Amino acid sequence: MEALRVRWGVLGCSAIAERRALPALHQIDGSVVAGFASRSTATAERFAAEHGGTAMSYQQLVESPDVDAVYLSLPNSLHFEWAKRALQAGKHVLCEKPMTVSAEQTGELVALAAERELVLRENFAFLHHPQHEVVRELVERGRLGRLRTFSSAFGVPPPRAGDIRYDPALGAGCLLDVGVYPIRAAQLMLGEGLTVAGATLRVDSGTGVDVAGHALLVSENGVFADLEFGFQHSYRSRYALWGDAAHLSLERAFTPPAEHRPQLRLDEQDHAEEFTLDASHQFRDSLASFAAAVRDGRRAEIERSWLRGARETARLVEAVQQTAVRVKQRGAIPS
Incomplete structure (x- = not known):
């Protein structure tokens, strides 16, 4: 059963993460929260104490061997940098909208996810x-x-x-x-x-x-x-x-x-x-669908549709x- 789990890293201890994402994650079978990263160490530690997992720095979270997928809810201008770092580290990424602040940046992330065969979605629930x-x-x-x-x-x-x-x-x-x-x-x-x-x-x-x-x-x-x-x-x-x-x-x-x-x-x-x-x-259901794609193996046609949608929105x-x-x-x- 261990192989069926999806270990999440929460990058950005935002209001939407606290109010919406974490309660939802706790309801999804096979999903566990492995770590939190925030610009404030105290905030990451508070989230970890309340929800489980470990407080980390941004870089530690995207590189952690205990994290399979990253839920990213940083300020918009930081989405590109940290989604890119997570993908480069082999992590799947569910990014709060907008995926980035430019069509060029979104296109680069889309290409990187496709090349590495990783799940990358923009969280339009x-x-x-x-x-x-x-x-x-x-x-x-x-x-x-x-x-x-x-x-x-x-x-x-x-x-x-x-x-x-x-x-x-x-x-x-x-x-x-x-x-x-x-x-x-x-x-x-x-x-x-x-x-x-x-x-x-x-x-x-x-x-x-x-x-x-x-x-x-x-x-x-x-x-x-x-x-x-x-x-x-x-x-x-x-x-x-x-x-x-x-x-x-x-x-x-x-x-x-x-x-x-x-x-x-x-x-x-x-x-x-x-x-x-x-x-x-x-x-x-949005988080569960993403977790299923990570856990059960990405279906190329479905993920291509998500990537096209993100690129088209940015355009x-x-x-x-x-x-x-x-x-x-x-x-x-x-x-």
Whole structure:
């Protein structure tokens, strides 16, 4: 049975690691936490005392013979360096989104993982929720007719002053934090080959950090993707698909609680229908899927799909950054 275990190293003792990843890991059969690394030794020691494993430095963790896979939740600007070091050390890597802060860096990691036959995934947990497969099936069955528009929004209240998401040196900004979700959802529903037709970003005039944005993408067959995101909003997490026969909408699309039963609404000309779906623990399922790929052996076709998805997301993010008209707002970041 020992050979079936996956020994995790947690690189970055972040809030998401503490609130989401570690509780999920403890629920996955065959997964054990072997070590923690943090910029603060005291924090790593506290995590180890509470969850098991050993406190280590970053380099010790990626080189440890007791670690098979690394869960990486460092600040965005550090993802590339430490994912690369982990892959070079022969570790599988589950990296919190965004994988890196540039398309070039993501491409380098993708090539390295493919060359070394290691599992490398970007942790978009929402992709593991079965609600999206139900949506895809309804579209494929023709319930919406010919698809014309995909729209999505992900907005959250402003982080507190001093949050790392406001620090340009750490890969800050709403595009990399919440904007990547609607972009990844557009890829899921519309496929590869999306192009950025236009974008705008609202930025803090002092730091240049983007706090809100809007992008228009177009698929290869002419479907529009209208995407909104930001840090200046009440919470909203949704997408909708609009065809020439019906409109389908889904709320709480990206971060539903594990106990939440999704509600899909389908509106036709003279008829409305609602579907109540099963609840799902998407974060646990994301980590379990990754652990299974590590434990049972990577299936090349599946892992190539994950690598293509990460590379495509990075390409589109960079295209939004390059295309965007920037609107400056004084005092956009809380003081």
